[in-house]
Amino acid sequence: MEELLALSLGDPAGIGPELIGEAWAQRSSAALPPFVVTGGAQVLAQAARTRGIDLPVRRVADVQEAAAVFATALPVLGDLDATYHPGQPDEAGARLALQSLEQATALVLSGAASALVTGPIAKAELAKVGFGFPGQTEFVADACGVAAQDAVMMLAGPSLKTVPLTVHCALAQVPGRITADLILRRCRVVAAALQRDFGIEKPRLAIAGLNPHAGENGRMGREEIEIIAPAIARLQAEGIAATGPHPADTLFAPHARGTYDVAIAMYHDQALVPLKTLDFDEGVNMTLGLPIIRTSPDHGTAFDIAGKGIARPASLIAAIRMAAQAAAQRAKWA
Secondary structure, eight states, rough: EEEOOOEOOOOOSSSSHHHHHHHHTTTTTTTTEEEHHHHHHOHHHHHHTTOOOOOEEEESSSSSGGHHHHHEEEEEESSSOOOOOTTOOOOHHHHHHHHHHHHHHHHHHHHHHHHEEEEOOOHHHHHTEEEEEEEEHHHOOOOOOOOOOEEEEEEEEOOOOEEEESSSSOGGGGHHHHHHHHHHHHHHHHHHHHHHHHOOOOOOEEOOOOOOOOOOOOOOOIIIIIIHHHHHHHHHHHHHHHEEEEHHHTTTHHHHHHHHSEEESSHHHHHHHHHHHHHGGGGGGEEEESSSSSEEEOOOOOOOTTTTTOOHHHOOOOOHHHHHHHHHHTTTTT
């Protein structure tokens, strides 16, 4: 069987279904590998019509049919479905999103698919149907038997790869959460993943400071002196090519980006502002540290524009392509 990816639908009221149809329509020009969507055949067909896409959808009972079908129709596994109401999330749609995520994850864990690409979900809607995780990253990590703190979010685009050490927490909480152990744990995961999934023999990690000017020798904070620099020294002693702490205001300049493979940021916006400024349409969210490959487009459900035909598919296409490339690279290690 030809290798293929498993795509979860995401919330059917969001932009995920229409962008999946767009990705299939651009499969040849974008050189995309075969993929199968878990559920939502009716939703996908209706969403494609809102964009004027002629999307033949073929329900398949087994993934072994999917690769052969892909050239002429979008393969959809199983009969899970919902009514398409763009921009109007509801409980039935949330259930479909959750079931699709569960099924797609199971396909990859079983080896029936080579990588997982997850469509955007609405966390609040999923919580209403019993989803007990902060997000899809934590769900997939749990399904893989990986501790949540060892599942590392990396944002990647053509210009930049960046990892936030702390993610969805208040800015006031960040200093208390930055520890040497957190830096060491996350950076080890990142270095190993860049080797295994991207083929970078000796990944270069540039670690940002927390404070302006990286603390300026303690004048603007002592986290760099007491926490970040000692952790970097430990990483270097382990043979990891880590540098810093670097002032964040210069770390993302064009001349600086050529000196490292990934930037390690202290908090969410320190990582995501430069990534979205440089690569907004092609940014990919990739989870590192898992036994499987998982990527996702770096955008949400965008309920406000769903069904209007204006959402851009570049991030989903990039997520599909990155998942396939990482899976192929990882296979060389097997």
